[in-house]
Amino acid sequence: MRVFISADIEGCAAITSWDEVHKGRAGYQEFREQMTSEVVAACEGARAAGATDILIKDAHESGCNLIVSRLPEYARIVRAWSGHPYVMMFGLDSSFDAALFIGYHDAAGSDSNPLAHTMNDRIARLTINGELASEFTVNAYTAALNGVPPVFLSGDRGICGAAKRLVPGMTTVAVSEGFGRATLSVSPATALRMIREGVEESLSRDLSRCSLNLPDRFEVVLTFNNASDAYRSSFYPGVEHSEPCTLRFVSNDYFEVLRTIRFITV
Structure with missing residues (x-):
C-alpha cells in the first residue's frame, strides 16, 4: 500500500499564535517538533496498517519544516516548492492508495482556529460551487483528480467537520478548537496517540468508502x-x-x- 501525506502546521495540537508557525520566531522550534511528531505518528499508523511506501509533502510555508532526521526509514519526503499547481499535494499521482492530511486548519472566513486562512493571509474567502473552501477542499479534489481517496485528516475541530461533510467516510481527529484568539487542545502526547490509532484504523478499512467524485463544473x-x-x-x-x-x-x-x-x- 502506497500512502501520501500532506503535512501542515496550523492544525497541530496546541498551536495558537502566528509566532508558533513562522520560522525564526519564538515558538516555532517547539511546534516544528510537534508537527514532526504528528507526521511520524501518522507514518507509524500507516505502517501498522500495511503501508510499504509513504511519501510526505512538507506543505507549510517554506516547505522545509519537518525535522527530517526523525522520519522513519520507509518514508520519503518532498521539501520546498516546485511551482507545480498541485502545491501542497505535489508528488501525488494515481499510484497511491490513500491520502492523509496532518495538521490541517479551517478556511479563511471561519472562526474555529485563530490561524484559519486559505493559501495566504491576502485571501479573505474562497468558495467552490458556492461552498466555503479550505486548503483541504482544494487538496481533496486534487486527490480525487488522481483517483486517490482522502481517508484521514487531523487538525482543528472546524476543518474536521468540513472534511466529514465533503467526504463522509473519512476518519478525522480533532486535536484543538478555537475560541477567538484562544485554543482548547488535547495534550501533544494525546494527539500523537489519536493520530497513530486513527490512521491505522482508517487504512485498515475499505478505502473505497472515502472515494470523492469531482463535480462536473x-x-x-x-x-x-x-x-x-x-x-x-x-x-x-x-x-x-x-x-x-x-x-x-x-x-x-x-x-x-x-x-x-x-x-x-x-
Whole structure:
C-alpha cells in the first residue's frame, strides 16, 4: 500500500499564535517538533496498517519544516516548492492508495482556529460551487483528480467537520478548537496517540468508502482583503473581475482550476 501525506502546521495540537508557525520566531522550534511528531505518528499508523511506501509533502510555508532526521526509514519526503499547481499535494499521482492530511486548519472566513486562512493571509474567502473552501477542499479534489481517496485528516475541530461533510467516510481527529484568539487542545502526547490509532484504523478499512467524485463544473470565487491584489490577478486568462476585491472563474477541468488558483494567489 502506497500512502501520501500532506503535512501542515496550523492544525497541530496546541498551536495558537502566528509566532508558533513562522520560522525564526519564538515558538516555532517547539511546534516544528510537534508537527514532526504528528507526521511520524501518522507514518507509524500507516505502517501498522500495511503501508510499504509513504511519501510526505512538507506543505507549510517554506516547505522545509519537518525535522527530517526523525522520519522513519520507509518514508520519503518532498521539501520546498516546485511551482507545480498541485502545491501542497505535489508528488501525488494515481499510484497511491490513500491520502492523509496532518495538521490541517479551517478556511479563511471561519472562526474555529485563530490561524484559519486559505493559501495566504491576502485571501479573505474562497468558495467552490458556492461552498466555503479550505486548503483541504482544494487538496481533496486534487486527490480525487488522481483517483486517490482522502481517508484521514487531523487538525482543528472546524476543518474536521468540513472534511466529514465533503467526504463522509473519512476518519478525522480533532486535536484543538478555537475560541477567538484562544485554543482548547488535547495534550501533544494525546494527539500523537489519536493520530497513530486513527490512521491505522482508517487504512485498515475499505478505502473505497472515502472515494470523492469531482463535480462536473467548478465555479470558483476568490475574495482578496485588498482590491489591488484582485486587480493585479484579474489579467489571468478566463478570470472575471466581478467586484473590487473579488475574482471569479469557471471551468470543467479541475487541473485548470488548480493552475488558475496557483497563478492568481502568488
